[in-house]
Amino acid sequence: MAPTAGPVLSEYRTKERFVRNGFLASFSTFTLKLTAALLSNSLTIFTDLLRNVGETIACFFAWQTMRRIAKGKAGTYDYGYGKAESLSSLLVAGVMVVSLIIALAGAVDRFRHPVDTHRVELGFFVAVYATGLNTLLWRRKYRLTRAAPSPIMESQWHLFRNKALVNGCVVGGLGLDQAFDGAPWALYIDPAASLVVCGFLAYSIYNIATKNTADLLDRALDESLQLVILRALAGHFDEYAAFHGLRSRRSGTAVYVELFLEFEGSKTMAEVQRTIESLKTELERHIPGSRIVIAPATAKVV
CATH class of the missing domain: 1.20.1510 (Alpha-lytic protease prodomain-like)
Structure with missing residues (x-):
């Protein structure tokens, strides 16, 4: 539930x-x-x-x-x-x-x-x-x-x-x-x-x-909100290895965002999770009504 x-x-x-x-x-x-x-x-x-x-x-x-x-x-x-x-x-x-x-x-x-x-x-x-x-x-x-x-x-x-x-x-x-x-x-x-x-x-x-x-039609978020996401990613640029994709949509009052990031293979899952939680908290604070999902990925997601 x-x-x-x-x-x-x-x-x-x-x-x-x-x-x-x-x-x-x-x-x-x-x-x-x-x-x-x-x-x-x-x-x-x-x-x-x-x-x-x-x-x-x-x-x-x-x-x-x-x-x-x-x-x-x-x-x-x-x-x-x-x-x-x-x-x-x-x-x-x-x-x-x-x-x-x-x-x-x-x-x-x-x-x-x-x-x-x-x-x-x-x-x-x-x-x-x-x-x-x-x-x-x-x-x-x-x-x-x-x-x-x-x-x-x-x-x-x-x-x-x-x-x-x-x-x-x-x-x-x-x-x-x-x-x-x-x-x-x-x-x-x-x-x-x-x-x-x-x-x-x-x-x-x-x-x-x-x-x-x-x-x-599940149109992507407008440019102003996408800039908020990009600024947050720039602020954490040294905590992930590569950016592999972004998906977004609205459903009523909610904003759904999926980010796909690649992390260094030497990092532990606990370290990766700390980065994910930090970035997720920052984005949900700056985008009202947002539901952020950040998934590890090793190739571009389309």
């Missing part, structure tokens, strides 16, 4: 509660926005509803993923649950892509055939409520992510930041639309506000997809 399994599962249970609360918040605002969209003919409200539908579904799947992880058997997965988190985060991005396509099509149509909006008051007040609620959840999830980073929590705080900013744009768009009601150019406020919402969606999709795709 992995020695860190207990604390890891406890951490995931805390995250599961946060993700569940996010789903419940998204579902509560979805029902209100659905009512507002049915009462009005505002594209901004409809686009926001589409975005909320996608995000509510994504939050539900993220919650279910985290729930399954939190109930997992300790030690079943030696490398943690990072890939499950990344897959769930990519699901968030995938659902958002569908919403983006529908919203863009609606905005283009409204620019070509402008429509005067009506009965948007409920949508305005729902957007004000949603802005406050999502801002609160955004800050809470951000603090938890900084304390215990993970792909799914990273995507969640980005998601709720996006929700708060977009709802703020919806408030502004609907407010301007009503303030200048009757002006010929005011017909274009609604589709223009919808395009702003689409911009936030596209930005979030890009951030979530690029980061989590790299983690799923």
Whole structure:
């Protein structure tokens, strides 16, 4: 059994509660926005509803993923649950892509055939409520992510930041639309506000997809962390004979590094182990969340 399994599962249970609360918040605002969209003919409200539908579904799947992880058997997965988190985060991005396509099509149509909006008051007040609620959840999830980073929590705080900013744009768009009601150019406020919402969606999709795709493909650590490893090796250059390879990958919050070093044949195993422990301790101190394995080797490892 992995020695860190207990604390890891406890951490995931805390995250599961946060993700569940996010789903419940998204579902509560979805029902209100659905009512507002049915009462009005505002594209901004409809686009926001589409975005909320996608995000509510994504939050539900993220919650279910985290729930399954939190109930997992300790030690079943030696490398943690990072890939499950990344897959769930990519699901968030995938659902958002569908919403983006529908919203863009609606905005283009409204620019070509402008429509005067009506009965948007409920949508305005729902957007004000949603802005406050999502801002609160955004800050809470951000603090938890900084304390215990993970792909799914990273995507969640980005998601709720996006929700708060977009709802703020919806408030502004609907407010301007009503303030200048009757002006010929005011017909274009609604589709223009919808395009702003689409911009936030596209930005979030890009951030979530690029980061989590790299983690799923086991991309090596970025250059800054590799430099940390090379500096540590340089500091111990007289304690090993040759460097034969480096492998690295991420799995959720954990960083896995494998180093292959050759040692002088005259050294005892006890001396080799002291060097390994010294180098391992130094690297794990400088790379948070790292799991370092240093293996003796006599030839290059690819």
